[in-house]
Amino acid sequence: MCGIVGIVGKSNVNQALYDALTVLQHRGQDAAGIVTCEHGRLFLRKDNGLVRDVFHQRHMQRLVGNMGIGHVRYPTAGSSSSAEAQPFYVNSPYGITLAHNGNLTNVERLSREIYESDLRHVNTTSDSEVLLNVFAHELAVRNKLQPTEEDVFAAVSQVHRRCVGGYASVAMVTGYGIVGFRDPHGIRPIVFGQRHTDQGVEYMIASESVALDVLGFTLIRDLAPGEAVYITEDGQLFTRQCAENPQYAPCIFEHVYLARPDSLMDGVSVYKARLRMGEKLAEKIQRERPEHDIDVVIPIPDTSRTSAVELANQLGVKFREGFVKNRYIGRTFIMPGQAARKKSVRQKLNAIDLEFRGKNVLLVDDSIVRGTTCKQIIQMAREAGAKKVYFCSAAPAVRYPNVYGIDMPSAHELIAHGRTTEEVAELIGADWLVYQDLEDLKEAVGGGKVKIDAFDCAVFDGQYVTGDVNEQYLDRIEQARNDAAKSTVERVSAIIDLHNN
Ligand SMILES: O=P(O)(O)OC[C@H]1O[C@H](OP(=O)(O)OP(=O)(O)O)[C@H](O)[C@@H]1O
Ligand SMILES: NC(=O)CC[C@H](N)C(=O)O
Numbered sequence: 001m002c003g004i005v006g007i008v009g010k011s012n013v014n015q016a017l018y019d020a021l022t023v024l025q026h027r028g029q030d031a032a033g034i035v036t037c038e039h040g041r042l043f044l045r046k047d048n049g050l051v052r053d054v055f056h057q058r059h060m061q062r063l064v065g066n067m068g069i070g071h072v073r074y075p076t077a078g079s080s081s082s083a084e085a086q087p088f089y090v091n092s093p094y095g096i097t098l099a100h101n102g103n104l105t106n107v108e109r110l111s112r113e114i115y116e117s118d119l120r121h122v123n124t125t126s127d128s129e130v131l132l133n134v135f136a137h138e139l140a141v142r143n144k145l146q147p148t149e150e151d152v153f154a155a156v157s158q159v160h161r162r163c164v165g166g167y168a169s170v171a172m173v174t175g176y177g178i179v180g181f182r183d184p185h186g187i188r189p190i191v192f193g194q195r196h197t198d199q200g201v202e203y204m205i206a207s208e209s210v211a212l213d214v215l216g217f218t219l220i221r222d223l224a225p226g227e228a229v230y231i232t233e234d235g236q237l238f239t240r241q242c243a244e245n246p247q248y249a250p251c252i253f254e255h256v257y258l259a260r261p262d263s264l265m266d267g268v269s270v271y272k273a274r275l276r277m278g279e280k281l282a283e284k285i286q287r288e289r290p291e292h293d294i295d296v297v298i299p300i301p302d303t304s305r306t307s308a309v310e311l312a313n314q315l316g317v318k319f320r321e322g323f324v325k326n327r328y329i330g331r332t333f334i335m336p337g338q339a340a341r342k343k344s345v346r347q348k349l350n351a352i353d354l355e356f357r358g359k360n361v362l363l364v365d366d367s368i369v370r371g372t373t374c375k376q377i378i379q380m381a382r383e384a385g386a387k388k389v390y391f392c393s394a395a396p397a398v399r400y401p402n403v404y405g406i407d408m409p410s411a412h413e414l415i416a417h418g419r420t421t422e423e424v425a426e427l428i429g430a431d432w433l434v435y436q437d438l439e440d441l442k443e444a445v446g447g448g449k450v451k452i453d454a455f456d457c458a459v460f461d462g463q464y465v466t467g468d469v470n471e472q473y474l475d476r477i478e479q480a481r482n483d484a485a486k487s488t489v490e491r492v493s494a495i496i497d498l499h500n501n
């Protein structure tokens with residue numbers, strides 16, 4: 001779930017790209033990059049780190065040009081080496097750069113095709129570099145000196161035929177324009193909008209609408225699954241459905257955890273969806289234990305706050321902020337490596353004892369994935385003097401790996417994999433554990449004013465919408481990307497990098 005952005009403006013876009021990436025920082029904390037284009041030349045800066053660490057004034061001054069794209073990365077393939085930071089670049093045809101959110105599931109086959117038939121070279125283990133090469137090849141075979149929107153859309157159609165998985169992407173064709181495209185299931189989010197300036201209309205494509213809001217762009221709409229938007233350097237906008245059989249199945253986990261609550265995603269307010277999750281959870285608690293003895297509802301900051309407020313409201317129980325979050329520590333779930341994640345929870349959250357002492361507390365989190373957070377939090381609640389510690393998750397049990405752009409490749413690292421709710425409760429040390437029901441979660445997200453009836457819910461139900469994910473595939477990614485395997489990859493890739501910046 002990286003963050004992507006592209007802007008075609010009327011003056012330098014470097015600052016706007018930087019600001020947009022800052023707003024999308026919650027989608028990726030490992031690396032950041034911006035490439036801009038002026039008079040047919042590209043200016044690229046990318047490196048590991050947060051946006052504020054990667055771009056210094058000296059870089060910003062050199063990122064000139066009225067159009068550009070940017071990326072914040074949370075690795076789901078390859079390594080977290082700075083050589084795999086995005087945007088990626090290929091020089092032929094035209095010079096194309098690309099930023100990608102998602103994950104391809106047929107990357108092995110594509111890599112072979114790229115080498116054997118397309119005669120192209122991919123230098124990293126990143127699936128995004130593969131995606132870029134497929135797009136570049138398909139644009140190259142159109143054999144045009146000056147590509148038109150027809151050529152760009154034809155290349156995207158071919159990408160849809162060849163690539164499988166989740167991909168929301170922006171690609172810049174040097175000297176011509178920026179294209180945004182979304183996979184035929186619409187798994188990962190992407191929106192576009194516009195802003196009026198004295199020099200004319202500027203366009204922006206981004207992962208989440210919040211990036212548009214903050215920069216004064218108005219949302220035009222989400223890209224439909226399979227659809228592409230192309231904005232030429234001089235500001236003409238074209239859209240086209242490029243997939244043969246698009247099927248809406250956006251990732252429901254965006255609403256649970258990934259997205260900011262102030263974003264509108266596929267027409268649904270993430271904030272309202274989270275409120276409804278709290279409401280549904282309260283109904284379940286009332287069903288299961290009408291005579292419950294909960295004294296206070298306490299959220300685990302940050303993401304669960306919205307659901308927890310509504311849950312407390314519905315239960316008619318006091319809502320209290322019992323944990324204080326250190327605002328200088330990032331999101332722990334998207335950190336690479338279990339050791340860092342574990343250490344960060346304690347650094348990030350501290351309990352206010354008086355909210356716990358002698359009380360039966362209901363702790364609320366948006367989700368339990370590896371169980372890193374809840375185990376420590378429950379322990380902290382007990383140390384702070386809680387009488388009983390109940391725990392609820394606004395999402396159902398996460399039991400299956402994600403293969404579309406969230407780094408949960410290994411079933412065995414998921415605390416609920418192969419375990420019942422009671423077993424998980426025991427393992428995390430909760431006196432009672434309540435998970436949201438999947439039907440209620442779907443209703444919370446897709447049952448508001450805007451109806452969505454199909455989602456990618458693979459992490460909860462093991463159904464993979466692209467239809468190509470089987471046991472062998474899951475075994476392979478588990479071997480390649482479990483925590484232990486990743487640390488070997490990191491060591492090896494740290495030795496030699498090939499950079500294009
Ligand atoms: O079971 P786990 O493996 O610990 O993962 C789940 C936890 O991780 C996330 O928090 P995170 O700190 O990443 O972000 P937040 O501040 O947005 O809640 C999520 O909100 C849960 O609290
Ligand atoms: N989280 C993402 O969207 C990751 C994009 C890409 N698969 C990478 O690993 O860089």
Ligand SMILES: [Mg+2]
Nearest residue numbers: 300301302303
């Ligand atoms: Mg959290």
